[in-house]
Amino acid sequence: MEQVMANGVYLGSQYAMIALGLTLIFALMNVLNFAHGQMYVIGGFVTYTFYGQWGVPFVLALFMSCMTLAIIGALIERYLFAPVIKGSAREESTMLLAAGIAFLLDALILLIFGEKQRGVPKIVDGVFNWDFRLIMPYDRILICVLAILSIVAFIALMQYSKTGRALRALAQDRTAAQLMGVNVDRYSMIGFALGAMLAGLVGGLLVTITGVNLGMGGPTSIKAFMMVMIGGAGVISGAIWGGFILGFMEAFGLAYLSQYGDITYLLIFVSLMIFLAIRPQGLMGKPWG
Amino acid sequence: MNFSKIQILGVLAFLAVVFVGIPIFIAATGRWDFYFTLTSVALLAIASAGVWLTFYIGRINIGQGAFALVGAYVSAILVVKAGWSFWISLPAAGLFAALVAVLIGLPILRLRGVYFAMITLVLTQVATLTALALPITNGAKGITNIPLPGAISVFGIPLVPDFATLENSRMAFYFTAVILMVITYAALYRLVNSRLGHLCRSMQQNEELASSIGVNITYIRILIFAISSFFGGVGGAMFGSISQSVYPATFVVKDSVDFMLNCFLGGLGFVFGPMLGTLVLYFGWDLLFEFGKYQMLIYATLLILIIRFLPNGLLSLRFGKGGGK
Numbered sequence: 071m072e073q074v075m076a077n078g079v080y081l082g083s084q085y086a087m088i089a090l091g092l093t094l095i096f097a098l099m100n101v102l103n104f105a106h107g108q109m110y111v112i113g114g115f116v117t118y119t120f121y122g123q124w125g126v127p128f129v130l131a132l133f134m135s136c137m138t139l140a141i142i143g144a145l146i147e148r149y150l151f152a153p154v155i156k157g158s159a160r161e162e163s164t165m166l167l168a169a170g171i172a173f174l175l176d177a178l179i180l181l182i183f184g185e186k187q188r189g190v191p192k193i194v195d196g197v198f199n200w201d202f203r204l205i206m207p208y209d210r211i212l213i214c215v216l217a218i219l220s221i222v223a224f225i226a227l228m229q230y231s232k233t234g235r236a237l238r239a240l241a242q243d244r245t246a247a248q249l250m251g252v253n254v255d256r257y258s259m260i261g262f263a264l265g266a267m268l269a270g271l272v273g274g275l276l277v278t279i280t281g282v283n284l285g286m287g288g289p290t291s292i293k294a295f296m297m298v299m300i301g302g303a304g305v306i307s308g309a310i311w312g313g314f315i316l317g318f319m320e321a322f323g324l325a326y327l328s329q330y331g332d333i334t335y336l337l338i339f340v341s342l343m344i345f346l347a348i349r350p351q352g353l354m355g356k357p358w359g
Numbered sequence: 360m361n362f363s364k365i366q367i368l369g370v371l372a373f374l375a376v377v378f379v380g381i382p383i384f385i386a387a388t389g390r391w392d393f394y395f396t397l398t399s400v401a402l403l404a405i406a407s408a409g410v411w412l413t414f415y416i417g418r419i420n421i422g423q424g425a426f427a428l429v430g431a432y433v434s435a436i437l438v439v440k441a442g443w444s445f446w447i448s449l450p451a452a453g454l455f456a457a458l459v460a461v462l463i464g465l466p467i468l469r470l471r472g473v474y475f476a477m478i479t480l481v482l483t484q485v486a487t488l489t490a491l492a493l494p495i496t497n498g499a500k501g502i503t504n505i506p507l508p509g510a511i512s513v514f515g516i517p518l519v520p521d522f523a524t525l526e527n528s529r530m531a532f533y534f535t536a537v538i539l540m541v542i543t544y545a546a547l548y549r550l551v552n553s554r555l556g557h558l559c560r561s562m563q564q565n566e567e568l569a570s571s572i573g574v575n576i577t578y579i580r581i582l583i584f585a586i587s588s589f590f591g592g593v594g595g596a597m598f599g600s601i602s603q604s605v606y607p608a609t610f611v612v613k614d615s616v617d618f619m620l621n622c623f624l625g626g627l628g629f630v631f632g633p634m635l636g637t638l639v640l641y642f643g644w645d646l647l648f649e650f651g652k653y654q655m656l657i658y659a660t661l662l663i664l665i666i667r668f669l670p671n672g673l674l675s676l677r678f679g680k681g682g683g684k
């Protein structure tokens with residue numbers, strides 16, 4: 071039982087970070103970023119290149135991964151999403167763009183990094199063992215702690231900094247924020263870059279444990295969508311809750327249902343649909359987005 | 360409905376091309392593989408028509424793959440295990456998909472915008488996982504060796520020959536698929552220009568307002584979702600019959616996303632948008648095959664450029680604003 075709980079916290083903290091980036095972008099731009107999973111994969115590959123290939127210290131590699139993704143995110147927002155949102159008759163057209171970007175990033179990853187599974191050397195060795203009731207490698211614990219620290223740092227940034235205030239105002243009401251003197255174009259770009267950066271951060275953290283490969287992008291996006299739905303689209307606390315709930319469901323499912331075959335995810339999907347039928351806006355979302 | 364001369368000429372020209380022009384072209388060039396490509400385009404266009412219809416009531420549907428998969432399995436099971444004729448299983452597959460859509464639609468059609476989009480995306484995943492888990496679908500092995508469609512005769516007069524005895528079943532499948540596509544789009548055009556279509560348009564713009572002036576929005580959105588899933592089921596069933604096999608991975612999330620992209624690419628404001636979008640996306644992908652490992656890169660770049668400079672779809676280039684062809 072202790073083991074399952076610990077696995078839940080470990081999975082949940084990573085998932086929450088993935089969901090945070092997606093929900094931030096959605097809240098700011100009303101864009102469903104299909105490419106979020108691919109951004110996460112790029113983060114993993116950048117960290118792999120710096121830390122695994124070139125032997126740069128892990129923290130620096132992680133920083134490079136964040137920066138790369140932030141720049142990619144800012145460019146995508148500035149030159150693709152913003153003009154398309156202005157020019158299209160229906161907001162949903164951005165989904166075609168997002169899917170196109172997901173294809174493009176997939177193609178770039180394939181060309182630059184190839185399709186092989188890549189792993190990096192462990193950051194710390196050893197396994198934490200508490201009387202064989204709870205066994206966890208130290209590097210997983212470290213990643214989990216780092217993930218939780220980043221979530222706390224992100225919340226602090228959103229809550230107390232000027233940028234955070236502007237972003238929250240933008241998410242609440244675009245027009246009103248503009249009238250209050252928020253530079254909407256600039257903060258949209260910053261917000262998008264921040265969301266992409268979170269994807270890069272979690273990709274860089276996870277590459278140390280699970281490794282990274284080309285095929286991880288799509289499934290990661292779907293998981294992120296589910297977490298965002300559980301918590302409510304565009305709500306930051308909702309994304310964190312969604313991440314931890316999905317993480318715990320997966321940990322429990324893998325522990326208790328694996329003898330029945332691969333039905334954990336089927337059950338998660340079905341319960342999600344029933345949950346949304348009762349509460350369409352998720353745990354803490356605004357009704358109807 | 361009044362059609363202008365240009366519209367009638369346009370439809371006649373289209374019919375002449377697909378029923379006479381393309382077979383002559385293929386016979387002349389000997390590119391028999393084109394039949395398979397064009398048949399796929401026609402079937403995917405049918406499923407995309409369903410997605411377009413859901414867009415018409417203001418919902419983003421990324422779940423058409425689920426209904427196509429349901430249709431393919433229902434038809435395959437009826438033909439292989441119950442021994443039905445394919446031609447009866449085809450509407451049965453569509454109706455079953457529509458029934459599933461009503462059951463699922465009752466709760467989830469209350470969702471809007473991005474919530475509906477995400478849950479339908481999950482729905483495709485559910486369909487694949489269900490197909491893996493159920494015993495009747497044979498799990499990952501799928502259903503293989505589905506017999507080709509048999510003959511239909513009314514009062515001893517053969518209407519459709521037995522596909523298995525035909526020398527060239529590809530051509531027969533092409534004609535079947537194109538006839539189905541023409542019927543689908545004729546029905547879609549009729550529906551959009553009917554009273555129901557106007558009600559849908561009012562819902563697309565503002566559901567509360569539509570509801571307040573007495574439109575039964577619950578009924579309409581479930582009806583529309585059922586029709587669109589019917590299209591998905593029929594397209595999927597036909598696809599399974601052509602490939603003579605169905606697997607859980609026959610339709611996956613990527614196919615659902617593709618159906619949606621077809622609609623966007625053609626233009627959401629145009630009934631014939633999904634047809635054009637399917638043709639361009641499918642052929643575009645095939646033509647870029649020669650670029651080898653750069654295929655995906657070029658394809659994605661073109662897709663991004665199109666949406667960047669024609670955000671309202673390809674058809675907006677010529678027709679400007681307005682609906683219909």
